[in-house]
Amino acid sequence: MAIIEVNGVRKTYAGRDVVDGVSFSVDQGEIFGILGPNGAGKTTTVECVEGLRTPDAGTVRVAGLDPIADHDRVTQLLGAQLQESELQAKLTVREALELYTAFYPAPADWRPLADRLGLADRLTTRFAQLSGGQKQRLFIALALIGNPKVVVLDELTTGLDPRARRDTWQLIEEIRDGGVTVLLVTHLMEEAQRLCDRIAVIDRGKVVALDTPAGLIRRSTGSTVVSFVPSRTPTGPELDRLAALPGVASVTPPDPAGVLVLHATDDTVTPLISLLAELGVTARRLRITETSLDEAFLDLTGQDA
């Protein structure tokens, strides 16, 4: 069942379409990723979901409600962690939790929440004194304090060290296991690949792909990369025969180090080995690897690494 529905949303600033007809729907209990390069319109899109911005065209529904017209009811169902937002510098963790508890009609108990998020020993620390990771964990706690059905997390792990980032990923999985739907904005492939059930790739204000992480990788051209050092340099016609193998997207002739690269699929590998045997070429240092989501993403957004 879809809990978030975004339909043909458009948002224009100074004559530029920042969001240009974005549509997707998020099922209940999903971790749904919005992935895209900086400035692609990811944040503007989720701000429309959070009710912080009014779309110029299109509709947004959260549990069937309009985030602008039904602002009060949507804010009770949706918890948000915003990119680059702070709290009052001298507010302590405990005061922040108590304050936000008072905002909601049926709040969660903040004490176990603080325990879970590793904030129990920071309750008397002022916001300005918290580390980056602690601030983010506090924002997760505040996003969850109203017992929401949906949380929106925007660039949650930006600026965290790898350790804190992995801890945060685990937390997000726990949030979902608790029955909360997660809408996750990120520009990190590893994060999207690790966490998301489905991903909408947004580029220049448009959804360019919407699939599972594995699906995105599969659909990108040449998802399997085969590389080897041939025992002798193949001739032109031989390279053509390589390119004609099933599933081959591209053949890169040997570089100065002698490495030949094929972007292909799993189906290419067996015929390739037969062909090499037929040609009397030995494949040294043969490597067969899967394209990462990184490469799939660059492929989809037409960006250079």
Next chain:
Amino acid sequence: MNREPTLTRAPETTAPARRRSPMAAVLLTETRLFLREPGSLFWILAFPTVLLVILGFIPTFKEADDNLGGRRVIDLYVPVSVLLAMIMAGLQAMPPVLSAYRERGILRRMSTTPVRPSALLTAQITLHGAAALGSALLVVAVGRVGYGVALPGQLAGYALALLLSVAAVLTLGATICALSRTTKAATAVGSVAYLAMMFTAGVWVPVQAMPDTLRRIVQLTPFGAASQALDQAASGHWPSWAYLGVVALWTVLLGLVAGRLFRWQ
């Protein structure tokens, strides 16, 4: 971070009852934060009284002056110090706080909760107004006890003038915030307005001692008029409706400008 089912929706019966209203919680929190700003507390609550006490050490200020209708300079400096408290609160202390709340995304974060971010601004404006009034009472009390300055003769009129003046300075502060893009700008514009208001309130030269033309102009400014109204009430008369009207008009105008131009993000 062990796995516990705490992130699931708590049954309604075990959810803690809402102990206080959101607005009361915001006001309580912002009061705590206000009390954690020793600088603001000093300039609003202590400085006007300290200034009055220091001026009282000057012997000639405690002698009746024929140019002032037989009153002493110290008598005039009580209403001036009262206005100073308001200017400190509304123009020095408040604009940077409100702008920082916008600049740091605190208002935006609150927009995603069921409570409107205007609650935060309302709490801050209320607190600065209350601090200004508290400081004003302290000035009047110290003037009475320390230097025998008569308590306001027309108490109701004085209270009305006082409340109008606080409203004017708070809306001016809010307007500065609305017009300033950044906290830095709000502080800078606030300081300029602060000097102008100090002058028109008569902090350096009491309005009564200004040359005629200058005095007429100054009496059309919110604090020139407020200073005159407070002075009249202090000396036992109902403050002139013209002065009260000038202060009220400024309050309404500035309130409209601030409300219309304030950007929430």
